[in-house]
Structures are given as structure tokens and as C-alpha cells.
Amino acid sequence: MKLLILGATGPTGRHVVDLAVEGGDTVTVLARRPEALDEPAGQVNVVAGDATSHSDVAKAMVGQAVVISALGRSRSVRADDLFSRAAAAVLGAAKEQGVSRLVWLSSFGVGDTYRSASAAQKVMYRTFLRNIYANKEISERAIRSSGLDWTLVYPTMLTKGPARGGYRVGERLPMKGNPTISRADVADFLYKAAHSAEWIRRDAVITD
Ligand SMILES: NC(=O)c1ccc[n+]([C@@H]2O[C@H](COP(=O)([O-])OP(=O)(O)OC[C@H]3O[C@@H](n4cnc5c(N)ncnc54)[C@H](OP(=O)(O)O)[C@@H]3O)[C@@H](O)[C@H]2O)c1
Structure with a gap:
């Protein structure tokens, strides 16, 4: 499969690659920092550029079948419009190039998933994650109304642990406390979702 991965230098994106x-x-x-990639030269095609730039994304989109985004703001609590701007660039370029499949990593607690969050999770989502979540919500509204075959993926708090494989996935999962999931397991789901029709136009909440 011809796969374009965004956020490939981040901890989840690296697992997906x-x-x-x-x-x-x-x-x-x-x-935007190709030198930070782990893969030896030749194993991946590298396009240097910014995910919020339509022309950079369009260059990378040529000939792809599926796009997986693991974009994020690392430790920042400010979105800096990353998600809304990247979604606009990706949706525009995908339509131009006839790419229809998009698997997009979000965060549990964004949009409608907030309603099934636990009290402990809601406190975090309303406080220090508020700015990031508001921008994620804008990006996701655009993705849902794009006509693309999207999957929106909502993991709970991420850890650096190894892939365990026994994670739970559902369109809605009731939460207690503050559950976690490893980035390696999230990557496993992103990868599998990209290779299957099962989660097309569905939200996937995932947690241990
Ligand atoms: N932390 C949690 O507990 C948690 C829970 C649920 C969901 N999430 C979400 O999961 C996602 C992945 O998180 P993570 O911690 O694995 O990754 P991360 O550290 O946020 O990595 C972000 C990736 O996005 C890239 N990026 C950011 N802005 C870019 C731009 N303008 N153009 C191109 N690339 C750009 C970064 O590139 P550089 O290497 O160049 O910076 C990096 O590869 C995020 O959306 C996060 O909000 C996190």
C-alpha cells in the first residue's frame, strides 16, 4: 500500500513508520526535520516540508492511497492552529490528488467523546488541554464533512510502554479514572485501520 505518514518524527508516528x-x-x-527520522535512507521516501503548507502536503500526496496523521504539539499546551491548518492542507491536497482514505489521530475527550469521559479526565480536558482540544475539534469538523473515507482515532493518555495488543476499541467506551494506552498500541491500531475498511467514517476510542 502507498502510505503517507504525517508526524513521523514524533513518538507515535515513529511506531507507525x-x-x-x-x-x-x-x-x-x-x-519538517527529516534529520530526526530513525529509518535508514532508502526505506522511506522523505518529503521535507510543513504539514500546514498546502504546497508541501500536495507534493507528498502524489500517488498515495492512504494518509495517516500522528501530528501533535509535543509538550506544548497551545495548538498554534496546527490541527485546523494541517487538516485544511491535507483535505485540499487529498481532493486534488484523488486520495480518499484518511486515518487521523485525535485525543479522547475531543468533540462528542468528552461526554463519556470520567470526572478526572474532564478536569484535564477543560483546563490545560483546552486550547489544543478546541483546535482539534475544528479540524475534525472539517474532516467529518469532507466526503473522504476518514477514521478519527481517540486514544486516552499515551505512555511510552511496549505494544501489548490487548487494548479496547469502540465507538464509545465508558471511562473510569484516567486510563492509558501505549503509543505502540495506538500505532498498531492506526496501521491496521489504514489497511481495513472496518473503521471507515467511524470514531475509534481506544484504551487499555
Ligand atoms: N500525550 C498524551 O497523553 C496524548 C493522549 C491522547 C492523544 N494524544 C495525541 O496524540 C498525537 C501524537 O502525540 P505524540 O506524543 O506521539 O507526538 P508529538 O510529540 O506530539 O509529535 C508530533 C509530531 O508532529 C510533527 N509536527 C508538528 N507540527 C508539524 C508541522 N507543522 N509540520 C510537520 N510536522 C509537524 C512533529 O514534528 P517535529 O519532530 O518536527 O516536531 C512530530 O513528528 C497528538 O496529536 C496528541 O495530541 C496525546
Whole structure:
């Protein structure tokens, strides 16, 4: 499969790249810091650029079948409009290039998923994650109304732990306390969702 991965230098994106290379996909990444990539030269096609730039995303989009986004703001609590701007660039370029499948990593607590959050989670989402979540919500409204075959993925708090494989996935999952999931397991789901029709036009909440 011809796969474009955004956020490939981030901790979740790196796992997705590894899975795609191991799985034999033809992998392209769009990275603003290509020197931070782990993969040896030749294993992935690298397009240097910014995910909020329509022209950079359009260059990387040529010939792709599926886009996976693991974009994020790392430790920042300010979105800086990353998600809304990247979604606009990705949706525009995907339509121009006839790419229909998009798997987009969000965060549990964004949009309608907030309603099934626990009291402890709601406190975090309303306080220090508020700005990031508001911008994620804008991006997701655009994705839902795009006509693309999207999947929106809502993990709970991420850890650096290894892939365990026993995570739960559902359109709605009731929460207690503040559950976690490893980035390696999230990457496993992103990769599998990109290779299957099961989660097309559905929200996927995932947690241990
Ligand atoms: N932390 C949690 O507990 C948690 C829970 C649920 C969901 N999430 C979400 O999961 C996602 C992934 O998080 P993570 O911690 O694995 O990754 P992260 O550290 O946020 O990594 C972000 C990735 O996005 C890239 N990026 C950011 N802005 C970009 C731009 N303008 N153009 C191109 N690339 C850009 C970064 O590139 P550079 O290397 O160049 O910076 C990096 O590759 C995020 O959306 C996060 O909100 C996090």
C-alpha cells in the first residue's frame, strides 16, 4: 500500500513508520526535520516540508492511497492552529490528488467523546488541554464533512510502554479514572485501520 505518514518524527508516528516498513508498504513521510527520522535512507521516501503548507502536503500526496496523521504539539499546551491548518492542507491536497482514505489521530475527550469521559479526565480536558482540544475539534469538523473515507482515532493518555495488543476499541467506551494506552498500541491500531475498511467514517476510542 502507498502510505503517507504525517508526524513521523514524533513518538507515535515513529511506531507507525516501523510497522509500515515491516509490513512492506511503500512509505512516504512529510517531515519538517527529516534529520530526526530513525529509518535508514532508502526505506522511506522523505518529503521535507510543513504539514500546514498546502504546497508541501500536495507534493507528498502524489500517488498515495492512504494518509495517516500522528501530528501533535509535543509538550506544548497551545495548538498554534496546527490541527485546523494541517487538516485544511491535507483535505485540499487529498481532493486534488484523488486520495480518499484518511486515518487521523485525535485525543479522547475531543468533540462528542468528552461526554463519556470520567470526572478526572474532564478536569484535564477543560483546563490545560483546552486550547489544543478546541483546535482539534475544528479540524475534525472539517474532516467529518469532507466526503473522504476518514477514521478519527481517540486514544486516552499515551505512555511510552511496549505494544501489548490487548487494548479496547469502540465507538464509545465508558471511562473510569484516567486510563492509558501505549503509543505502540495506538500505532498498531492506526496501521491496521489504514489497511481495513472496518473503521471507515467511524470514531475509534481506544484504551487499555
Ligand atoms: N500525550 C498524551 O497523553 C496524548 C493522549 C491522547 C492523544 N494524544 C495525541 O496524540 C498525537 C501524537 O502525540 P505524540 O506524543 O506521539 O507526538 P508529538 O510529540 O506530539 O509529535 C508530533 C509530531 O508532529 C510533527 N509536527 C508538528 N507540527 C508539524 C508541522 N507543522 N509540520 C510537520 N510536522 C509537524 C512533529 O514534528 P517535529 O519532530 O518536527 O516536531 C512530530 O513528528 C497528538 O496529536 C496528541 O495530541 C496525546
